[in-house]
Amino acid sequence: MNSATSFRHAGQYEAHDLLRLRALPATDDMPPWLLDAFAQAPFAVVRRAEAPSGFVAVGFRGADRAQRYGAFAPSESVELVLPPEQLRDRPVSPDRIHLKAFAAFRALVEDAHFDTLAWGPTGSVGFELATMRRTVTETSDLDIVMRTPTRLAREHALALRERAACIEQNFNVRIDAQLETPAGGVALSEWAAGKPRVLARSIGGPSMTADPWHDDGVAHEGGR
Template identity: 50%
Template sequence: MQVCAVPPFAADSAHGCDPRWQPHDLLRLRRLAPLDGEPEWVREAFARAPFAVVRRAPAAAGFVAVGVRGNGRAQRYGTWVEAADVLEAIAPEDFAASLPALERRALPAFALLAALRDDMSSLRRYAWGPTGSAAFELATRMPAVTMASDLDLLVRMPKRLPQESAAQILTELQTRAQKAGMRVDVQLETPAGGIALAEWAAGKPRVMARCAQGPQLIADPWAAMPGRV
């Protein structure tokens, strides 16, 4: 997030994340309580699409750390919402059968997503789905994907992924993305948090894991204690 609110709770009361929601889930909200210092665009953006994405940050009991999306990359706002205001949660893999509006399906990101759904043998054994602008548009029906948009994907990986398998998945995805003239960015959701598929496939001795406590370099994302995401 480029801008973040001051937490609406005491810092020492933020002990973790509510297990009902995972990073990258899109939440449909009853309301977004205003906080001091929020950017002017936040109210208008939330009125158009009352959704926010779960982000990796500690929260006190009864709160969820989220990000609000506006127009363009410059409009991103990190805040917290009350759990009681969550009406619906949509995980990335819940978009498996979702389609954009007919006139939007030729956009490169949506075309590649459709191709991966139809024929992506190396991903079929895993739970996966889109995040970022593609997921936001599929959930809200508000235009968010552009001709230049990358396709962001999340793959659930609770068990160890051999680096050889990671390299195979990465090669297949990159080949398809290059043919489509775009980039694909894949994050593996592991017990330690989110790691980049490209980093794990490269065989690095340590990879960057993104968790609620902040980014950490670790050697084995599957050796970490659960509950750190």
């Protein structure tokens, strides 16, 4: 086990972790595409939702953007956990590196500015690196998550956002970078912009907060 997962306790998962499951969870409204998608890649991603005891909230993805399905998987069905940080060192297939999202991903990996944080790919790039199922297309964005359990200085966030913007321009691709904070997921661009309050997405729903690393009486926006 590498350093990216050495702190995890058994059964402890975080948003964006990819889970390999032994079987699909039993549900009454399973979409018809899911059986084939799971047969090709028996993985799901941890999502932000309250789960019953003994279960984990997960999301499944199919062949196109419209094929998304949320469910609760029994914790006992999880046989492998792949945090995004663990996917950062996985090589991109030589016949796929021409895709803009993968080219931008490799540029981020090689950029020293991003070595200061634990980060990794999510979305289609992370899913393909984890499962080897071809999910990245020519129009795919590059989604990444940065684990920031302690406060990230605005100046540091701005430097990271500026480097990401250069890579976006070089490869003509959008990079959606999210900070994983104690208050939930916060867009790097919002925190770097110096806004007095930023949107944080957590299990309890979206909320506005002045400091995602300090409980300042966040105002909930409603919904999950």
